[in-house]
Amino acid sequence: MKRFEVIQAGSVEDCLRALAAHGPEAKLLAGGTDLLPQLKNGVLAPRYVVDVSRVGRLRSVDLDGDRGLRVGAAVTAREIEQHTGLRARFAALAESGGLIGSVQVRNLATVGGNLCNAAPSADMAPPLLALEAEAVIAGPRGERRVPLSAFFTDVRRTVLAPDELLLELVMPAPGPRSGGHYLRHTPRRELDIAVVGVASQLTLSNGVCARARIALAAVAPIPLRATAAERALEGQPVTPELVERAAGLAAEAARPISDQRGSAEYRRHLVRVLTRRTLTTALARARS
Amino acid sequence: MAKHALSFTVNDEAVEVLVQPWDTLLDALRERLGLTGPKEGCGTGDCGGCTVHLDGKPVASCLMLAVQARGRAVRTIEGLGRPGALHPLQEAFVRHGVPQCGFCIPGVLMSAAALLAENPRPTDEEIRYGIAGNLCRCTGYTTMISAISEAAAAAAR
Numbered sequence: 001m002k003r004f005e006v007i008q009a010g011s012v013e014d015c016l017r018a019l020a021a022h023g024p025e026a027k028l029l030a031g032g033t034d035l036l037p038q039l040k041n042g043v044l045a046p047r048y049v050v051d052v053s054r055v056g057r058l059r060s061v062d063l064d065g066d067r068g069l070r071v072g073a074a075v076t077a078r079e080i081e082q083h084t085g086l087r088a089r090f091a092a093l094a095e096s097g098g099l100i101g102s103v104q105v106r107n108l109a110t111v112g113g114n115l116c117n118a119a120p121s122a123d124m125a126p127p128l129l130a131l132e133a134e135a136v137i138a139g140p141r142g143e144r145r146v147p148l149s150a151f152f153t154d155v156r157r158t159v160l161a162p163d164e165l166l167l168e169l170v171m172p173a174p175g176p177r178s179g180g181h182y183l184r185h186t187p188r189r190e191l192d193i194a195v196v197g198v199a200s201q202l203t204l205s206n207g208v209c210a211r212a213r214i215a216l217a218a219v220a221p222i223p224l225r226a227t228a229a230e231r232a233l234e235g236q237p238v239t240p241e242l243v244e245r246a247a248g249l250a251a252e253a254a255r256p257i258s259d260q261r262g263s264a265e266y267r268r269h270l271v272r273v274l275t276r277r278t279l280t281t282a283l284a285r286a287r288s
Numbered sequence: 289m290a291k292h293a294l295s296f297t298v299n300d301e302a303v304e305v306l307v308q309p310w311d312t313l314l315d316a317l318r319e320r321l322g323l324t325g326p327k328e329g330c331g332t333g334d335c336g337g338c339t340v341h342l343d344g345k346p347v348a349s350c351l352m353l354a355v356q357a358r359g360r361a362v363r364t365i366e367g368l369g370r371p372g373a374l375h376p377l378q379e380a381f382v383r384h385g386v387p388q389c390g391f392c393i394p395g396v397l398m399s400a401a402a403l404l405a406e407n408p409r410p411t412d413e414e415i416r417y418g419i420a421g422n423l424c425r426c427t428g429y430t431t432m433i434s435a436i437s438e439a440a441a442a443a444a445r
Contacts, residue, residue: 102421
């Protein structure tokens with residue numbers, strides 16, 4: 001690894017001070033599972049690494065029945081996967097946490113890192129988009145909130161300025177008769193990167209779909225919502241035929257590329273299959 | 289750039305070492321403390337050869353900076369059992385003749401020990417999932433699963 005200086009932040013203020021002084025020459029370190037390989041292979045060569053992995057506010061999860069969920073940016077994938085409350089009420093998010101890397105990677109990897117690294121295939125992005133999460137960002141002029149749908153700007157690019165820090169994700173509680181599910185396709189069962197990922201989140205009311213949210217990973221430069229598919233579901237009784245139609249609309253929303261993981265045609269097909277499967281499971285969970 | 293004084297607990301002993309800012313935890317364990325049980329296979333968190341416990345949880349020590357271990361408890365294969373007083377998993381690995389070339393074994397044992405601490409009676413599927421982050425290029429997985437399963441059953445008796 002190229003040489004760098006480490007600044008270990010004890011508080012959000014410490015982080016902001018370090019970023020104000022060195023922002024363009026600094027990289028933030030939380031779990032390190034994306035950063036360290038890039039430091040080792042020379043893709044990144046910052047002069048400063050600011051370690052945020054011990055900042056208390058970034059490390060906590062608050063789940064409140066009515067107010068919803070707050071997840072600190074440095075909460076690990078393993079903590080999200082194993083959190084009883086999240087498994088019960090934010091199942092799609094808990095499932096995505098359990099799919100990243102191996103156990104020894106998930107004990108390090110963080111939700112904030114997964115989002116800020118901004119890979120099109122980030123597994124935690126679709127569930128958080130489907131749950132309508134907002135990113136709480138700290139900077140020199142105070143805090144701001146950005147809907148996650150406006151957080152990603154391009155492949156590996158986000159709205160974060162060099163002097164800003166992602167603090168946490170906040171999202172409303174899905175409410176009664178809600179269900180969600182995340183699935184991805186990988187050629188290997190473990191330790192692989194999504195060829196396509198799909199999260200679905202449904203809320204039922206009086207026999208019809210009151211709210212539908214569908215989000216896709218690895219089919220565009222940034223994780224996407226499939227809004228036409230969502231609109232087709234809302235206000236309707238969710239029949240297998242309607243699920244199939246929504247799956248087709250989600251496939252049309254995908255703008256995939258062909259690469260070594262899969263062709264564009266294959267990815268579009270996978271969006272249809274995974275949308276159908278995640279909607280079917282989300283529906284069953286909303287009904288139970 | 290100044291070295292950092294790193295104080296942490298390794299295999300139940302308080303230690304202090306000087307590390308460079310860019311040293312990984314694996315570098316510190318191997319190069320500064322002489323604990324060569326954890327191995328660098330890939331250096332990118334894919335192979336599991338560097339698996340150690342951090343506050344009881346398995347982590348890829350090649351993906352952590354050494355300074356991130358400040359104040360925390362690390363356990364390596366050297367602290368899992370001792371000659372003459374092997375960990376039950378190590379005994380089972382010997383009985384089943386698991387090690388072939390041996391390179392992956394310290395990491396596999398640390399993953400297996402963490403798995404059994406969380407889930408004392410795992411199914412074979414759960415064992416496979418628990419050691420999915422450890423690659424064995426001799427492909428000796430079948431005997432690993434039998435040995436881990438047997439050690440779990442023996443502990444339950």
